[in-house]
Amino acid sequence: MSRKLPMGKQHRTAISPTRTEDYPQWYQQVIKAADLAEVSPVRGCMVIKPWGWSIWENMQQVLDGMFKDTGHVNAYFPLFIPMSFLEKEAEHVDGFAKECAVVTHHRLEPGPDGGLVPAGPLEEPLIVRPTSETIIGSMYARWVQSYRDLPIKINQWANVVRWEMRTRMFLRTAEFLWQEGHTCHATKEEALEETRLMLDVYADFAENTMAMPVIKGEKTVDERFPGAVSTLTIEAMIQDRKALQAGTSHFLGQNFSRAQEIVFQDQQGQQQFAWTTSWGVSTRLVGALIMTHSDDDGLVLPPRLAPKQVVILPIIKEDDTRQSILEYCESLKQDLESRYYADGKIRVMIDDREMRGGEKKWYHVKRGVPLRVEVGPRDIENNQVYVGRRDTGENQSIGRDEFVQGIVETLEQFQQALFDRALKLREDNTKEINSLEEFEEYFSEKDEQQGGFAICYFQEGDQQVLDKIAEYKVTIRCMPLDSNDQEGTCVFTGQSGARQAIFARSY
RNA sequence: CGGGAUGUAGCGCAGCCUGGUUAGCGCGUUUGACUGGGGGUCAAAAGGUCGGAGGUUCAAAUCCUCUCAUCCCGACCA
Structure with a gap:
């Protein structure tokens, strides 16, 4: 874990070990x-x-x-x-x-x-x-x-x-x-x-x-x-x-x-x-x-469940600008809170604790606050805000009014992006499997990257099936309600008239 | 409940095999200075009865026994 690398080229993650490590x-x-x-x-x-x-x-x-x-x-x-x-x-x-x-x-x-x-x-x-x-x-x-x-x-x-x-x-x-x-x-x-x-x-x-x-x-x-x-x-x-x-x-x-x-x-x-x-x-x-x-920098929360959807971080450099910055932040907070998202007021907090900027930023990154808004003297001059998105890590300057007006849509996009990403993961790791060899390969111990959801026909209540999947530490998760009602050949016993089910390792 | 690993400062760890003066390190914390759109810099400081209980020994973080807890892998379940 390197402490500091120049020019933002660092790979340090807030969470260690990373997901792939452990x-x-x-x-x-x-x-x-x-x-x-x-x-x-x-x-x-x-x-x-x-x-x-x-x-x-x-x-x-x-x-x-x-x-x-x-x-x-x-x-x-x-x-x-x-x-x-x-x-x-x-x-x-x-x-x-x-x-x-x-x-x-x-x-x-x-x-x-x-x-x-x-x-x-x-x-x-x-x-x-x-x-x-x-x-x-x-x-x-x-x-x-x-x-x-x-x-x-x-x-x-x-x-x-x-x-x-x-x-x-x-x-x-x-x-x-x-x-x-x-x-x-x-x-x-x-x-x-x-x-x-x-x-x-x-x-x-x-x-x-x-x-x-x-x-x-x-x-x-x-x-x-x-x-x-x-x-x-x-x-x-x-x-x-x-x-x-x-x-x-x-x-x-x-x-x-x-x-x-x-x-x-x-x-x-x-x-x-x-x-x-x-x-x-x-x-x-x-x-x-x-x-x-969540990712290697900590928690990532969907806006609809985030305790705070937006955190405003005042960037205070000199004491004489403190008051104006805090007032700007407060009015921004009120403008955001006057809008409704998912049947509730937008949840906003101002973090004006005496803490170094970077440290404070990472505090909220790790806690998964969806949007981070930084407000410093330059922003006030230009009537803009600097917004960081937790899910993509993207930062951008945007006009204050534009930000406020688009906040509901931004949160909804964020929410949707998380769903899409999760859905893609599942789709990329779901496979229809029609033979025992394929099944064994899919859940092979050799490659940790193997596995996911396997969709197989199987004969319910057959001990042979249970024995085989136990060998691979796999369980039958469910028989999907929206699967076609067609019958197929059991991957494990070869019997016909089998139903489709999802097989996977599980928690 | 079986197998394995680990328990040392708030967090992450070293030291243990080969017992021996005030138990170290990094991060964090506190104070001061310098900084200031980014998980700062420099200096100083605080913080630990080494998970707990027994035992061996002149002497135990270190060896032995027991115990508790955490984590991982199983079996079982939201």
């Missing part, structure tokens, strides 16, 4: 450099710092609006779930029992060595929710008697705990934040429609707000949510060409309503089990966002 390490360093989060004293848990939190807040705000626009309301259910609730749905138990935090006592008492020891054992242990199907279902069972009580469409924003063996910042933490929607319907069709609708909401959010292209698909039997009849997913491709499950929407059929007796009387007076769905996205999306757009 992708996982780069990811950690971006989080640190952008001040998004830190590990906590509790293993596997993270502290989300203000800049990182603000990104999540923006995600929440947009998603929450989308949920409400599709007829959902928010509510809150308890953190603690009676252990017996989990036992009611067999597959659900299998899926989550291994990773539950369990509360067994309700008091602490002084111990023999001066410390504290748990006391007051609970009659029935409580688990900290790993997801809330069971406790919400138990309430729905009380609330539902008639078809007139349906549908129920509730979302909750909450934290959940899954005692993971291996954790990574944002992508997999023991405690994470998410929203979980839980709906209850009179008919199967309506529940299926809901499952699909919410997948579309997620895909819309991922692509239009996060600028992250996703593939909508259905999970295979082996990959689906424990207890679900079917699981729909949006799958993103990260810059290292691995797949990341970014959101899921589950059709739960009558599995949970049977287990929890969510029963209603239909119009014919018959008792029927309700049809339920659940769907969620989590703080993992922040990780997805980081990995999709």
Whole structure:
């Protein structure tokens, strides 16, 4: 890492190692450099710092609006779930029992060595929710008697705990934040429609707000949510060409309503089990966002989620110009803030801290502020501003008024450019594969650059397929919803009548 | 939960194999001067019980045991 090279010919990157040198390490360093989060004293848990939190807040705000626009309301259910609730749905138990935090006592008492020891054992242990199907279902069972009580469409924003063996910042933490929607319907069709609708909401959010292209698909039997009849997913491709499950929407059929007796009387007076769905996205999306757009100089944020879309840096050389420069910056800020982008005021900050120019610039580069506007005496004289774009690194002088008038379009172009770049990466690294040799070559260990998404026909539920892909550390991501419904020959077994799926290494 | 690596100042590291005076370096921080459209320059300074607990030894960052944590690779999952 060279300290300084003359004439701007330097290759020093703000983040080291770079993505190509060591992708996982780069990811950690971006989080640190952008001040998004830190590990906590509790293993596997993270502290989300203000800049990182603000990104999540923006995600929440947009998603929450989308949920409400599709007829959902928010509510809150308890953190603690009676252990017996989990036992009611067999597959659900299998899926989550291994990773539950369990509360067994309700008091602490002084111990023999001066410390504290748990006391007051609970009659029935409580688990900290790993997801809330069971406790919400138990309430729905009380609330539902008639078809007139349906549908129920509730979302909750909450934290959940899954005692993971291996954790990574944002992508997999023991405690994470998410929203979980839980709906209850009179008919199967309506529940299926809901499952699909919410997948579309997620895909819309991922692509239009996060600028992250996703593939909508259905999970295979082996990959689906424990207890679900079917699981729909949006799958993103990260810059290292691995797949990341970014959101899921589950059709739960009558599995949970049977287990929890969510029963209603239909119009014919018959008792029927309700049809339920659940769907969620989590703080993992922040990780997805980081990995999709950021570069070797740190975080890159799409304008729609950036806590600040524009940072104004006053260039103050002499004290007697200070006042006029700051006033100019303030009025620029107000002009920008009077404009609206993506349903909100443009988010602008002035950074007038006593700090050297270059250092201050890099501070904001690493944090991913989309546009950097520098204002010095010369700019004021010419009524212009010097604008730097985070994604391309381009800088240009532009008339102040022109800049203000074009700001919305500039941000939208920025947003679109990130999406286009990410989409190109995915398209360049997606390949239809029709033979086992091709598959083996594509995911060959020899060349790290190999791999990406492979589209193959495959025979669902065949052990041969699972064995082969395990050999290459590849998983079946999903069966794309928009793939042609044609049947083909399974790449792994040679059987006909196979369906198409996306195969990839994944997080 | 298995395999591997690492834990020394805010960050990044050296020192450990071959124990031995006040534990170093770069960046950052503080102060002063000079600078000023760019991750400055010069000078000075502050900052560490070497992850934790035991042990071996006259003597431990260094050797041994245990433990905790982080990271990577697996298995498992948002």
